[in-house]
Amino acid sequence: MVMFHKRSLTSAVLENPEAWQVLASAAPELENSPTLQQWSAFPVEWVLGLALGEHDSRIPTIMDRLAKIEDTTPTEPDEAAPGCRPDYEGDDVAAGSAILHLPSGAELHRMAEVVLEGPSHGNPFTDVELHSDFTQGHTTITVGGFYDGEGRYVIRFLAPTTGDWTFSTRSNARSLDGVVGSFSVAASERPGPVRVSDKFHFAHANGQPFRPVGTTAYAWTHQGDELADETLRSLAAAPFNKVRMGIFPKDFIYNSNEPLNFAWSRREEGTFDFTRFDPSYWQDLERRIQQLEGLGIQADLILFHPYDRWGFATRSAAIDERYLRYLTRRLSAFPNVWWSLANEYDLLHSKTDADWDRIAAIIAEEDHVGHLLSIHNWTYLWDYSSPWATHCSLQYGELLGKKVGQWRHRWGKPVVVDEFGYEGDLDQGWGNLTAEAVTQQFWETTLAGGYATHGETFWNPEEIIFWAKGGSLRGEAPARIRFLSEICEASPTGRIEPLPGPFDALVGGVADQYEVHYFGQHRPLFRDLVIPEGRSSRIDVIDTWAMSITAVPGEHTGKVRVDLPARPWMAIRLTTID
Structure with a gap:
């Protein structure tokens, strides 16, 4: 009930x-x-x-x-998950007889594929279970395999270390059971998956700092090759290194076209067969994720969302589990993947908080790499003290300079404001922010110690709007976001921490070394600063909108009056002189 x-x-x-x-x-x-x-x-x-x-x-x-009244809205009855068949192959089939293809050119932080040519009768998506144990010394990593159609079974592995690895398969299908092999993983310059680093920040597996600068293109992989290729060209020229994107297509205003293919196969009468995946859909998605990797961009994959006329996000727990295990086995070996359990989870009324915990547990079980994992809200913030949440992925649009600090203190995790509204001119309040407002949100979030995500919603007659379908970026904010990134990268650590400051300005940087004072919409004619005794600094006046940096001549100590042009969007930078 x-x-x-x-x-x-x-x-x-x-x-x-x-x-x-x-x-x-x-x-x-x-x-x-x-x-x-x-x-x-x-x-x-x-x-x-x-x-x-x-x-x-x-x-x-x-x-x-x-709360005392039963919600009698009809719901789809849960279905029993079809289990693998112990008798899928008879005793006449030799154990381990599948044809094996070893990974070629395996490198550290690059996906390695073990491929088996095996049986295709029945429904291998549900009838067959396949795992492999990858071993190096005293380390063993278990990875689930998946069926890729036409008798092809794949086990994808992202090795955490170089050197020789051996593997042995386990399966209820005799031909796939007990296949053994080995391969060598060479060193590479690839940075590897992104992890949480120093509590509130991120870094690649090789220790290289990663500062997420995101954008949004929910359904860009569902639009066909021409538009998807245009999106990639736009991203190649943009300052973004993370893209929020959905596994499922989206049904919403300005985004109502039918996709070319879907995660599941369709029956002849047009209904979806939720026991059979469509490998061509997944292969195309993987091609796009690899192309993003080539551009140095993380794919922040949204697993469920409420804008769904096909019913993908409101199926039974058994269908969800089969989807999640298949998805994770296919995609977790890509080094540039993040998991977002949902976009606006609180609009998915068919799932409870316990369901989200269960979904997160399935992802964690199947993901041998341990990619970043979070969930995104509409109205009700998730409690990111959940042990499975690696970082906060928030929708919030006001007072970010103050709220980011509160969230850091509350949850002790990196804060990513993945949605605060979009630069554009749509007839929706969330979709007609000015470039100045977007730039301000980025500066405030950054100096408060968080990370922000961009989106763009300019109308055009074909309804090709970047936030949904990708295409070409048209706004003025991306250039300013790139400029902000350069200011951050110039700090001694390449990161920005919140620093103590006056009530009317945000201050961030690296304590005693690098300070940026940001005034937002205010327009002071000057600012009096005090440089601590024993320290001298270089001072720059930064116009965050014009993207200019003007040095104040000399080396400065003690009390300094810094002249400003009495217009909005100004900042002052102090860099300690060694």
Whole structure:
């Protein structure tokens, strides 16, 4: 029995006579409220805040009463997960008789593939289970394999060290069981997967710092080759090194076209067969992830989202599990992958917090690399104290200079503001921010010790909008974001930490070595600074919009008045002289 809760859909409340009576009796004005109808596909507690006012004292009472009422909205019954078949191949098939193809040119931090040519009868996606144990010395790493169609089975491995590795397979299919082999992993200059580093930051496996500068193109891999290739050309010229992108296609305003292919195969009548994946879809996705790697870009893969007319995100737990295991086995050996369990998880009313914990556990079990893992909100922030969450992936649009510091203190993890709104001119408030506003959000988030993610939503008649479909970037913010990155990279550590500062400016940098004071929309004519005794500094005036740096002549000590042009978007940089 599922009771109503704060993330229940408003439509479910409106369609339930008992629940509707709770609303009507507690707040009669809701009976004619257009807000409830307009936002019926969104969480009821949030919609009540829109209709009545966020702090209306009646809302907690309404929610308490709703929590005693069963949500009778029809749901799809769960299905039993089909298990592998012990009798998939008979005793007449020799154990380990599948044709083996060893990895060629294996390198550190580069995916190695062990390929087996094996059986294709029945449904190998569900009938066959395959694992391999990769061993070097006292280290053994178990990796799951997957079926890639036409009798081809693949086990992908991202070796954490150079040298010789041996492997041995295990499978219920006799021909795939007990296959052994070895290969050597050579050294390489590849930086490897990104990890959390120094609590609030990131670095590659080889220790090279990584400062995520993200952008958003949710459904760019679902648009066909011509537009996807244009997207890659745009990214190659842009300052971004991380892209938020969905495994599933998206159904939303300005994004309603039908994709060319899907994660699952379709039956003749057009319905999806959730027991059979479509290898051609996955092969195309992998090609795009590899192309991103060639550009030095991380693929932040969104596993579920609510904008879904195909029903992919609201299937049974068994279908979800089969999808997650297949996805992770196919993609975890790519070094440039991040996992995002969901975009706006709190709009996926069919999944509870316990479901997200379960989903995260499946990913962790199957991912032999241990890629970064998080989840993204719409209204209700996730509690990132969850042990599986490596970092915070947040949607939030206001006062980021203050909020980032609070989140760092609360969760003790890197803070990535993956959505605060988009530069563009759409008719939606989230999609018509100015370039100045986007640039300011990046500067405030950065100096507060966090990381920000860009998006672009300029209208065009073909509805090719970068935030959804990719294409060409048109905005003025990316150039300013690149300039900010150069300011960060000039610090002694290549990173920015929040530093103590006055009430009316954000200060970040490296303590005692590198300070950047940012004034945002304010426009001071000058600023008085005090350089501590015994230290001298170079001082630069930075115009964050014009992307200019003007040195203040001399070496400075003690109290210094720095003249400014009395216009917004200015900053001052102090660099300690050794």
